[in-house]
Amino acid sequence: MKYILGVDGGGTKTEAIAYDLKGNIISKGVSKFGNLLVNNEKALENIREAIDNCTKELNIKECIHIYLGIAGVSAGDNKQKVMKYIIESFHCETTVVNDAELALSALLKGKDGFLTISGTGSICIGKYNNEKVRVGGWGHILGDEGSGYYIALEALKKIIFEKDMGYTKSNFTKMILDNLEVSDEFDIINFVYNSDKGKISAIVPVIVELSKNNDSTAIDILKQSGRELGIMTARAINRMKINETVNIGISGSILTNINLVKESFVNVLHKEVKDFRIYDECASPTIGAYYEVIKYINS
Missing domain, CATH: 3.30.420.40 (ATPase, nucleotide binding domain)
Known part of the structure; x- marks a missing residue:
């Protein structure tokens, strides 16, 4: 089953949810904070953990896109760090935006x-x-x-x-x-x-x-x-x-x-x-x- 993986990483928790191509939820995963400004290395580990928890029953090769909204990525080269880490970890097409941009798309439906x-x-x-x-x-x-x-x-x-x-x-x-x-x-x-x-x-x-x-x-x-x-x-x-x-x-x-x-x-x-x-x-x-x-x- 082809699916899209959305990831929301904030100051206290990171949530990953897989959606089929009709927008139905097929799997979820959570972990601790994903904001790189809190702790760079630990945040990246938490983001990966949330994705791993979400996809443990799925085939990551069926994921057509990992789209992440992560707090703190506007600072320095944090966006590039997340992008590099996710691509190297999951070998999937990836987009990284600020968590607020992700929430805007969600609430106003585009x-x-x-x-x-x-x-x-x-x-x-x-x-x-x-x-x-x-x-x-x-x-x-x-x-x-x-x-x-x-x-x-x-x-x-x-x-x-x-x-x-x-x-x-x-x-x-x-x-x-x-x-x-x-x-x-x-x-x-x-x-x-x-x-x-x-x-x-x-x-x-x-x-x-x-x-x-x-x-x-x-x-x-x-x-x-x-x-x-x-x-x-x-x-x-x-x-x-x-x-x-x-x-x-x-x-x-x-x-x-x-x-x-x-x-x-x-x-x-x-x-x-x-x-x-x-x-x-x-x-x-x-x-x-x-x-x-x-x-x-x-x-």
């Missing part, structure tokens, strides 16, 4: 529009009349505003500020320190500098729970996250100078699952964009590989 992703990291990309635009996606040190990592760091900074000001330890601080299984604010230093992005972002559910209990600090952080994502998206759209309804896809657990973030995001768009339509269908980014390869085959 139509023109924009996609804002907020998971462990964040980015907005768009394509319109054969032109492409990208805003954000600068990584956790230079950017990733509005992401899970951003939310977690903002929360930890609030705790540090509280300590520096000599304030009584708030419930916000107590809840997060309990989650980290530490008792002292200075333990945050060790946690941050000895944890990867995924582990740091894992405190976001605590912040969401605090917001549901009307904790003002948690609410402010989540709302600011949404505003940052809205500003990022508006910048991308306005650079294209579009005068018609704009298709905007949203993806990633932060933007699609946290209502405060999404509401704040949409509020910014209402102020900055003339007319838009939100797409938030739940679909694996890997289906974008199917749409792109089939479009190429039929062109």
Whole structure:
């Protein structure tokens, strides 16, 4: 059976899904992070592991194309590294794009529009009349505003500020320190500098729970996250100078699952964009590989 292999590699996990030529899923495989900016060598191993897990019951010679959307490939020669590694490992026609491009193809099913992703990291990309635009996606040190990592760091900074000001330890601080299984604010230093992005972002559910209990600090952080994502998206759209309804896809657990973030995001768009339509269908980014390869085959 001929098939197309889509691979989505992010900051916490890598997913590989094989699709037949009608778009039906025939096999899946997962592994840990695929973002080369986290750890170059380990990310490549994780990408291969996801593909191996997906194809262990399939014949790799029947794969007509491996189409990968990998976080971090826009930096340096990372795209070439992934391409070389995959071709040498599987001897198959291969395309490597940023993970956001793959997700855009998946959510909008090949139509023109924009996609804002907020998971462990964040980015907005768009394509319109054969032109492409990208805003954000600068990584956790230079950017990733509005992401899970951003939310977690903002929360930890609030705790540090509280300590520096000599304030009584708030419930916000107590809840997060309990989650980290530490008792002292200075333990945050060790946690941050000895944890990867995924582990740091894992405190976001605590912040969401605090917001549901009307904790003002948690609410402010989540709302600011949404505003940052809205500003990022508006910048991308306005650079294209579009005068018609704009298709905007949203993806990633932060933007699609946290209502405060999404509401704040949409509020910014209402102020900055003339007319838009939100797409938030739940679909694996890997289906974008199917749409792109089939479009190429039929062109």
